[in-house]
Amino acid sequence: MPVSERLGSHLKRAAQALSAAKQATLKQAGLTVPQYAALLYLSDNPGMSAAALARACAVTPPTMNTVLKNLQEQGLIERTPHEWHRNILETRLTEKGERVLADADPRAVRVERGLAAEFSQEERETLVALLGRCIGFLESARQAEH
Amino acid sequence: MPVSERLGSHLKRAAQALSAAKQATLKQAGLTVPQYAALLYLSDNPGMSAAALARACAVTPPTMNTVLKNLQEQGLIERTPHEWHRNILETRLTEKGERVLADADPRAVRVERGLAAEFSQEERETLVALLGRCIGFLESARQAEH
DNA sequence: ACACCATAGTTAGAGCTCTAATGATCGTCA
DNA sequence: TGACGATCATTAGAGCTCTAACTATGGTGT
Structure with missing residues (x-):
């Protein structure tokens, strides 16, 4: 099966290009992409648990643990027992965390807006719908595997 | 900007679901997704350089170096000076590498075929075209950044 | 009351990924 | 011939990511 026919390779390249673009712009704010994602969800849901945050960011708990550890070392979040x-x-943002997020968010949004502007409203909806079907199939396939 | 409106989050989730599904099936053949990708390109282009392989797989040379090191330790490839x-x-596949790839490839293709079967021919073309525009914009944005 | 299960958190280990910097080789061009 | 630039390869270091295994807590069942 030729690589160019594989939907997966197009999907992967697009996701990687997105990640690279965000990484380049977030670096100026001193954040990585996963760190930004975690801060963004925390900002909307102060006090959420690491497990819930992991689900929101679609990563595993140990992965989120790694990200949070780095954020904590930078003093951007604080974690207190319930x-x-x-x-x-x-888990909550510190004041410094709020400031850094306020600096980073416009940068990330600029990339998203630029990307969105490449498409018409209808095209965006089509893309989201098609991607949603990919996700649905792949996740059920993953379960069926085992 | 709400997360659900960000094309990026859909893109990322789809790519991750794909990677997870492939990882689950390739594990049975003893390969990771990047290792499989490298073997696949090597199989079509015996003797290609690591740099060319990195470009084909859309990763940086040091990343490919890491992957090749692991493949070499498993005796799946051999690297000889030009x-x-x-x-x-x-870089070339060893006989063992050929055997492992022959085991892994049908598994990966099964995932790709299953995914492709979720869509009509027209939908697939639409998806690939939309993803291509994402890639085009994001890569030019990345360049403009610096 | 006790066993069970679901959830939260963590640790260990392997592997991928990037940026940045370095060194080696080849071709070209003054 | 000698300098420059392009390409290839590698190393160092930071960070993300997963699976697997373990602990702890709280609720649910008999």
Whole structure:
């Protein structure tokens, strides 16, 4: 099966180009792409658990653990034990985290807006729908595998 | 800007679901996704340089170096100096590499065929075209950044 | 009450990925 | 001949990512 016929290779290249573009612009704010994603969700949901954050960002808990560790070392987040549910750690942005996110977000949004502007409203909806079907199939295939 | 409106998040999730599905099936053949990609290109172009392979797989040379190192340790490829162009290393599959690829390829193709079967011919072409425009914009944006 | 299960968090280990910097070789051009 | 630039290869270092295995807590079932 020729590579050019494989939807996967187009998908992968597009995702990689996106990641590279975001990485280039976020670097100026001192963040990586996963760090930015985590801060963005935390900003909307202060105090959410690392596990919930991992689900939101579509990564595994150990991966999120790594990202949070780096964010914590930079003083951008703080993690405090939950009042009574002692098994969960509440994660929140620090003031510095808010400032860094406020610097990074416009940069990331600029990339997204630029990308969106390449398409008409109808094309965007088509693309999102097609990608959604890819995700649906691939995730069910993954489950069926085992 | 809401996350659900960002094309990037859909793109990223789709690519990740694809990678996860391939990873699950390729694991049974003892390969990672990048290792499989490298073997696949090498199979079609015996003797190609690591730099050319990196371009084909859309990764940087140091990344390909890491992948090739692991493949070499498993005895799946061999790298020999070019006859007169002494700066380049010709990379080739070993017999074992051929066998492993012959085992892995049908598994990967099964995922690709399953994914392709989710769409009509026209939908596939639409998806590839839209992704191509994403790639085009993002790569030019990346250049303009610097 | 006790076993069970789901969830949260973590650690260990392997592998991929990038940027940045370095060194080696070849071809070209003054 | 000698300098320059292009290409190839590699190393160092930081960070992301996964699977696998483990611990701990809280709720649910009999």
